[in-house]
Amino acid sequence: MLQIKNLHASVEDKQILKGINLEIKAGEVHAIMGPNGAGKSTLSSIIAGNENYEVSQGEIFLDGEEISEFAPEERAHRGIFLSFQYPVEIPGVSVTNFIKTAINESRKANGKAEMPANEMLKLIREKAELLEMDRKFLSRSLNEGFSGGEKKRNEIFQMAMLEPKIAILDETDSGLDIDALRIVANGVNKLKNENNAVLVITHYQRLLDYIVPDFVHVLMDGKIVKSGTAALALELEEKGYDWIKQDQTV
């Protein structure tokens, strides 16, 4: 589904990604772990099309289509979703109106008619319930004055509404208490099926207790230095990242 080949990227002439190779198939959950500054968030931003990063080398394929020149919205329309580490506040635009606009823009881009209002309403209710969101929450201005947990929950709510092919969760566990973490993870697990995939980007193993990955990759200094199964995450939790560094130098 998603293939990344030899990806090199930089921001303001600083090389951040130095040859990433990754393949994610439908139905899989992958996790990328790594110390701060390894390039984890850069990778997720680049997959989503953030124009602040320059891809100097390499390719990104989604279902066989090379997408590295596509605008962020074109990638979104093809099924890429990024749950932001720091979701942006948009005063004056409610959660409901924002998601309506997002859904209908995607439908328009894919040659579909706008979703009928009653269908939209039903969907919003259903997904809000899944994320245990209060009805009042939906009429609030997007992310304005939301707590860290509310922001993340709102991200997963949008993900649930948009039903992406591949969802990238960038540090979704940061700022979440244990209840919010459970709700968010539960939401992701319910949305997961054999036709979509999830890429979890995280510093800590905690979230992976709830969203269990099929594969774990360790990103260090712009490269994937080790890949393994869920057991690798536990090992990292126990030993930290230094032993891999040592492994590397050996």
Added chain:
Amino acid sequence: MELKEKMLASFMAFEEKIDTHSELHELRSNAIKNFENKGFPTKKEEAWKYTSLNSILKNDFSVFPKKENTIDFNEVKKFFLHEVDTYKIVFIDGVFSSFLSATTHDGLDVCLMSSALTKPKYKMIIDTYFNQIANKEDSLTSLNTAFSLEGAYVNIPKSKVVEKPIEIIYFSTGNEAALMTQPRNLIVVGENAHVQIVERHQSLNSNPVLTNSVTEVFAQKRAIVDFYKVQNDVQTANLIDNTFIAQKQESRVAVHTFSFGGNITRNNLNFYHQGERIDSTLKGITIIGDKQHVDHYTLVQHATPNCESHQNYKTILNDSATGVFNGKIYVEKEAQKTDAFQQNNNILIGDKATINAKPQLEIFADDVKCSHGCTIGQLDESAMFYMQQRGIPKKEAKALLMYAFTSEVTNSIKIPELKAKIARLIATKLGVNMGFDL
């Protein structure tokens, strides 16, 4: 003949039509003298540094419309708040239109200035308020005073809560090649009374128009006045709006100015405090493009203790549009415990767009809280990326962000129908259909 000379000559013609023995005549004569001495303002004057009237003054404006013009209601329905019942005072080319108006004398007076100025029963109010707060030194205000005859007269008695908004609309038909009008409004709001007013100037075709409007508002003790100015005129229309507001203790007056249209628009908005615990709000949204020009020139004169003023102006400039914000806060020595706040945020989208922003704080009291903030910027890139990531294309994302940028002002519109109308106007100005009422 230059426009100034034409105005002076026209005043003599005007005198033929009015009662020159009335007390008002002295007022008018003094006013025309002041205008004669000062003439139209030029860029040499500090207050007009960034706004030149030269290009407009070249037009050969008629001062009196040649004939009485009429308009079919259906043609202009969209300019009214037609979803709700309102009082209406409507003028066509400066002349009152009884057909389009819905005036009243039932518990409050919403009627025309020409009758208030001439009928004995209004004499006391006219003597007490007319031309009392308007700036007698200002040449354009004087020009208006000289020709003052028609406009809206609103008198709300003590404790009256006016349920329906009052709409004051000036239409220009464009039947004249070029027309200059001098609307004059007087609004007196009694103790504990509450009123909402919507004012609009609208041309119906592209013949040049110059409107030099003067509005005086008097808010008595604990009165609440919400005044909305909708400026979405065609791009050949010019407006100089001179509004003077006097507030007595504990009154609350808010003026919202929505500037989306016109060629040159100058808003002179002046607040004078005459009591304690007064609250004044001045808010504005300006969204213009092409070569449009909007100049907000505000003054809040804090003369009494324990008063508050809040200013918040948002400007979005496209193409080669130019904007000016000059906000003056004057705190007199007696005005201790003043809380004055001023904010002016500008976004330049057009490569050739410019803004001149100038906060002016003159503070003579020592125990006050005054703050001002002015920003000039582009759209937040991280917010753009966020919205695009959710599938919202660049153009729509931009519009949504700009809408968000203006929301601090739109949020405080108290008439829901007007709020929806302004949201639609903003969406139209930003060139998008968001698929929902923003």
